[in-house]
Amino acid sequence: MTELEAGHAQGLAPVRGGSVLQRYRDVLIALIAFAVLASLPLLTGSKALLDFVIRCSAYGLFATSLNLLVGYTGLTSFGHGMFFGLGAYSFGLIMQKLGVPIPVAFVATLAITALIAAVIGAICVRLKEIYFAFVTLAFQMLIHSTILSWASFTGGDQGLRGGIPRPVFLGIDLANHVHLYIASCALLILGLLAMRQIAQSPFGYTLRMIRDNAARASFLGIDVWRAKLTVFVLAALFAAMGGMVMALFVSGAYPEFAYWTISGEGIFINMLGGVSTFLGPMVGTVLLLLLNDTVTRFTEYHGIVLGVVILFFALGLRKGLLDFVAEWFSQRRDAGEGR
Amino acid sequence: MDLDALAGCLSSSACLVTQTTSGLIIGMLLFLVAVGLTLIFGVLKVVNFSHGAFYMFGAYFAMTAYQLTGSFALAMLAGAAGTAILGLIFERVFMSRVYGADVLMQLLVCYAFVLIFDDVVRLIWGPEFKSMGMPSAFQVMPLFIAGGVVPPYYLLLIGVALVAAVVLGIGLSRSRIGKVIRAAAQNPGMVSALGINTGLIYGGVFALGGMLAGLAGALAAPVRSLTPGMGFSVLIESFIVTVIGGMGSILGALIGALLLGLIRSFGSLGFPLFTEGLMYLFMVIVLVSKPTGLFGKEAA
Numbered sequence: 001m002t003e004l005e006a007g008h009a010q011g012l013a014p015v016r017g018g019s020v021l022q023r024y025r026d027v028l029i030a031l032i033a034f035a036v037l038a039s040l041p042l043l044t045g046s047k048a049l050l051d052f053v054i055r056c057s058a059y060g061l062f063a064t065s066l067n068l069l070v071g072y073t074g075l076t077s078f079g080h081g082m083f084f085g086l087g088a089y090s091f092g093l094i095m096q097k098l099g100v101p102i103p104v105a106f107v108a109t110l111a112i113t114a115l116i117a118a119v120i121g122a123i124c125v126r127l128k129e130i131y132f133a134f135v136t137l138a139f140q141m142l143i144h145s146t147i148l149s150w151a152s153f154t155g156g157d158q159g160l161r162g163g164i165p166r167p168v169f170l171g172i173d174l175a176n177h178v179h180l181y182i183a184s185c186a187l188l189i190l191g192l193l194a195m196r197q198i199a200q201s202p203f204g205y206t207l208r209m210i211r212d213n214a215a216r217a218s219f220l221g222i223d224v225w226r227a228k229l230t231v232f233v234l235a236a237l238f239a240a241m242g243g244m245v246m247a248l249f250v251s252g253a254y255p256e257f258a259y260w261t262i263s264g265e266g267i268f269i270n271m272l273g274g275v276s277t278f279l280g281p282m283v284g285t286v287l288l289l290l291l292n293d294t295v296t297r298f299t300e301y302h303g304i305v306l307g308v309v310i311l312f313f314a315l316g317l318r319k320g321l322l323d324f325v326a327e328w329f330s331q332r333r334d335a336g337e338g339r
Numbered sequence: 340m341d342l343d344a345l346a347g348c349l350s351s352s353a354c355l356v357t358q359t360t361s362g363l364i365i366g367m368l369l370f371l372v373a374v375g376l377t378l379i380f381g382v383l384k385v386v387n388f389s390h391g392a393f394y395m396f397g398a399y400f401a402m403t404a405y406q407l408t409g410s411f412a413l414a415m416l417a418g419a420a421g422t423a424i425l426g427l428i429f430e431r432v433f434m435s436r437v438y439g440a441d442v443l444m445q446l447l448v449c450y451a452f453v454l455i456f457d458d459v460v461r462l463i464w465g466p467e468f469k470s471m472g473m474p475s476a477f478q479v480m481p482l483f484i485a486g487g488v489v490p491p492y493y494l495l496l497i498g499v500a501l502v503a504a505v506v507l508g509i510g511l512s513r514s515r516i517g518k519v520i521r522a523a524a525q526n527p528g529m530v531s532a533l534g535i536n537t538g539l540i541y542g543g544v545f546a547l548g549g550m551l552a553g554l555a556g557a558l559a560a561p562v563r564s565l566t567p568g569m570g571f572s573v574l575i576e577s578f579i580v581t582v583i584g585g586m587g588s589i590l591g592a593l594i595g596a597l598l599l600g601l602i603r604s605f606g607s608l609g610f611p612l613f614t615e616g617l618m619y620l621f622m623v624i625v626l627v628s629k630p631t632g633l634f635g636k637e638a639a
Contacts, residue, residue, distance in 0.1 A: 070443075076442070123623075123627055126630075127626070127630045129442075130386065130442070131626065131630045134578070134582045134622075134626065135622075135623065135626045135627070135630075137578075138579070138582075138619045138622040138623045138626065139619075141615065142616055142619040142623060145613055145619060146616060148612065148615075148616075149610075149612035149613040149616060151612070156612075260575070267443065267447075268447065268450060271443055271444075271447050301458045301461065301462060302458075303454035303455060303457055303458035304454070304455050304459070304462075306451075306454050307452060307453075307454040307455035307458075308451070308455070310447055310448075310450065310451035310454070311448065313447070314437065314444050314447040314451065315433070315436055315437070315448065318440070318444065
């Protein structure tokens, strides 16, 4: 399940020597990916496809950030969705009530999220395993209840309605569908690149060590609590970015964004795509959204279809799709080398 | 927030009795669901995320049996026995394949069945709200206790749950089967080496847990409306109960359920919109001060 057990797809050795090369490679891949995504509107006039990519950006940022906790640190958060909701609501409220430029609201939202995540995280990361999961879930539902009951501020169960104003900045007009699409792709790629850097940094390897053996990490002089808190806050920031993309896309925010099912979907996406490979959650996001879109078109009983697909992954593959593929490749390579 | 309403209720004995009984029946139903959850966790070390579905099936089985036979006793039996069989099949065919696997894999299997079960209910019974209706035997004058109104059915419900609690508590601590179950929870390898079929025990405990949730659903059917997905909120609340009480502790489940029932019933007066929030706030407070819950044992 863990990266170390998952095979030799990504050895541990080249941390220092290979890191610079790897960084250039990652940036190159990111640039190519962005170029491909950004050229999509030129190739196709399909608004549905662009919408799909925007939704993938929102959920992908959220799911990948959750994997920083689940896959890399071994912290199974059932409440990560609270930061998705917080991002959407903070951004929407700041834009509606204060009317500041979008980049200011963006930074302010990240600051608010960091502050709240630091407080909640300081309490949560002391707990282990299932208790960590439950206390994060409780915090998430507390925030959800607050959103519902503070109706004068948040709109209650109606959600944040009336649209989010999108004043033009630096020539970027987010009310324009193509502009919004490009901006979402840019945020996604930048976010993924940043998370990749975190995962490959010495800090990222510290997280893996905490996951595999927290006691040993502690003996080696690592402040486990502080490392966990740091990654908790970092993951919250990227989840909030996903929430902001979502808020811009639907031009509003709804209590469901902060409901625990968002966290459940996040975990599910991770399991679907794989937690041992960096892009696993992205693959899972695309899979789940595709599944949701196509299955709902054919049957109203999409729960049964989705459930059977999940069972196939859980009982059949026993791991996410990308993990399965990566393992298959590494086994084949090993066989080829005669090991 | 409406603190005046809460203060007014606390100073009136009639309101106090009414709210306390409604808190008690919420608590007792939650206890029946939560004790199954805590039992399954205690023995199988599985967090049964699909437990709410058994509550839902219990209610639907009871309603169907009642409509077919008109007998309240048969309805309860159908709810309890039907979910017990369902639990046994579910455990043997699916859950037993992911023992020892990652916790997330177990959760995923359960999550899949939450989706599937909800749709199966929609397929069989339809998506709309249903109601079983109060059996005629209980359509009698309510009791008046200190000015408060208490329907007789509530007393039956509280009584059944209390009996279940006592039988479970004594059964687990005194009977031979109870001892074997507790041994299997401690050291399944040793129990298995002694020639006892642990698979049978696991299946049995899962069936028992499913039966208790089904019984709760059947008992709730006359007083709640039935809808696919009705197990969801019950599941979350019974999770709070088990976590507050301490995972694996039966006494904890009882105390946690009663506390939560009372918080809900009195909270709905003082904080109508924030009733749910109160429960989560309570859970956060308990977990932060005692991570293993009120009656949970410290993890090794």
